[in-house]
Amino acid sequence: MRIIMTSAALAISWIGGYYLAMPCDKIHSILGARQETLQAYPECSPYFTEGDVARKAIVDADMFGTNRAQFAAAFNLTYDSVS
Numbered sequence: 001m002r003i004i005m006t007s008a009a010l011a012i013s014w015i016g017g018y019y020l021a022m023p024c025d026k027i028h029s030i031l032g033a034r035q036e037t038l039q040a041y042p043e044c045s046p047y048f049t050e051g052d053v054a055r056k057a058i059v060d061a062d063m064f065g066t067n068r069a070q071f072a073a074a075f076n077l078t079y080d081s082v083s
Contacts, residue, residue: 004078005075005078005079008077008078009061009063009074009075009077009078010063012061012062012063012074012077012078013061013062013063013064013065013074016062018060018061018073018074018077019058019059019060019061019073020058020059020061020073020076020077021056021057021058021059022056022057022058022059022069022072022073022076023053023054023055023056024037024041024043024044024047024052024055024056024057025047025053026072027040027041027044027057027059027069028044028047030067030068030069030072031067031068031069034048036067040066040067040069041057041059041069043055043057043058044057059072059073060073061073061074061076061077062074063075
């Protein structure tokens with residue numbers, strides 16, 4: 001299963017154009033810092049200022065992207081399609 005998921009995540013990254021709507025609290029948990037989260041995903045601002053826990057941001061699914069949230073999005077897409 002791990003080989004299939006890793007291969008699928010690599011394929012998604014190479015092909016490009018795949019995105020995942022990810023909750024801002026999950027993105028913040030992955031990135032760790034409020035400033036880093038807001039810099040990469042400004043649409044998460046209401047999550048911090050208004051406590052909007054349902055707020056989501058669109059994350060590019062790319063294992064070779066600029067942040068760990070993109071890496072997580074690539075694996076989340078493959079997990080959803082395999083399971």
